[in-house]
Amino acid sequence: MITFPLVWIVSILTIIAAFALSQNDRVIFQARFYLTAFFLLLAVIGLLLGMRLSFQSQLAADLQPLIAVMIAPSAYLGFRALTQETPSPFKQLFYWNWLPVLVSQAVMIAKILVSADFFILGITGIYLIKTAGLLRYESDAFKQIPPNGLNIVRAAISATVFLFAMMVTLDGLIIVAAIFADNVSVVKYVTGVSGLFTAFIFIVALLGLPLILRTSISDTTACKEPTDQDVEMIARLEKMMVEKRLYTDSNLTLARVAKRLSVPVRNVSEAINRSTGENFSRYINNYRISLAKKILSETDLPITEVMFEAGFVSKSSFNTEFRRLTGLTPSLYRESLSNSN
CATH class of the missing domain: 1.20.1070 (Rhopdopsin 7-helix transmembrane proteins)
Incomplete structure (x- = not known):
């Protein structure tokens, strides 16, 4: 049997x-x-x-x-x-x-x-x-x-x-x-x-x-509530990002950001985690993708140049992050803008 x-x-x-x-x-x-x-x-x-x-x-x-x-x-x-x-x-x-x-x-x-x-x-x-x-x-x-x-x-x-x-x-x-x-x-x-x-x-x-x-890979899990110090640090960090556009530097690291803020690296990492639910890499890439979307909508620059302008050095990473935040590849995103106009 x-x-x-x-x-x-x-x-x-x-x-x-x-x-x-x-x-x-x-x-x-x-x-x-x-x-x-x-x-x-x-x-x-x-x-x-x-x-x-x-x-x-x-x-x-x-x-x-x-x-x-x-x-x-x-x-x-x-x-x-x-x-x-x-x-x-x-x-x-x-x-x-x-x-x-x-x-x-x-x-x-x-x-x-x-x-x-x-x-x-x-x-x-x-x-x-x-x-x-x-x-x-x-x-x-x-x-x-x-x-x-x-x-x-x-x-x-x-x-x-x-x-x-x-x-x-x-x-x-x-x-x-x-x-x-x-x-x-x-x-x-x-x-x-x-x-x-x-x-x-x-x-x-x-x-x-x-x-x-x-x-x-789910983003629905609740993070710990940010402290008052976290809120203050994120406000300083966002101001620095907007005014100096640090995120366009492809070599930007958590240690360099912490040095600019004059705080320990761990404090910056935890403040970003608790305040945004993201790690440092994703936090920075959010800014980069926002800039890339702006460039794609306002210029005819090739996708590769847009990638470099936004602070990415890898096309694979750029496409992955762009799709994560928009659901589209950069080329499809630009095409959708053209169709909507």
Whole structure:
């Protein structure tokens, strides 16, 4: 009698979650791409795991490590993209992240006398550390996330770190069992237990991460009420923005603004968060997009020149922020103005 592996239900739900995330254009493309890939890789692992445990499929056993080695880099790159104002160059991502993965997969396929679990353990361990490092970032470092979503994003990263820690622990157990256990059945038992534990973690990640990602990009969560000092500081900051147009400086940083106001960096960041519900990057970009809209409506300057005039240096970042605030790309916005006239 053929039984339907329970873990396949998790895979189906994970695929649904991946599809929902891929359609959410409020998450920047690079983050959406890698986090969607993360979910799909988990789904494939679940399918292969079901084939191994229920049908003793050797093909699934051969493919599983090739897929597993890609999981941690995908999740890390997805979360890291939320901290970047502009996407990382493809070549940089390839050399530092995917080339080691491809080399590991080549060695696995060649069946050189090294256990595939060593590669999974090593790569997952590295990205466990790198992903955990994202938890040290301040709110303004997450440039693509509103401040009121930071705690939820941290929870998502923490859940992913826990998943990686489980993978590292279980792969370590498999390696130890393979080295010290004379009985092959012990290795098979540990492998089976690792699959069940991994499936359990998949369920936790599946239930938690989509909700976390959906909530993290929502701007509806209430922020703390601004203090009198916050109101005064924001008034000074807005006056400085209007009179000196600091936002047109593409190299403007929170530290430079704090220095001009003669207050600690943290105070400026918290005042912006509590008063506007935005982080520093979005606060500045709001001014930049307002200027860009004005230029687009009053001149015939090319889109690229408008971008530079407003203080942006990346077309991708400019388009993303423009769409976030207007629902249109700069070119479509200009076209809509022409049609209305």
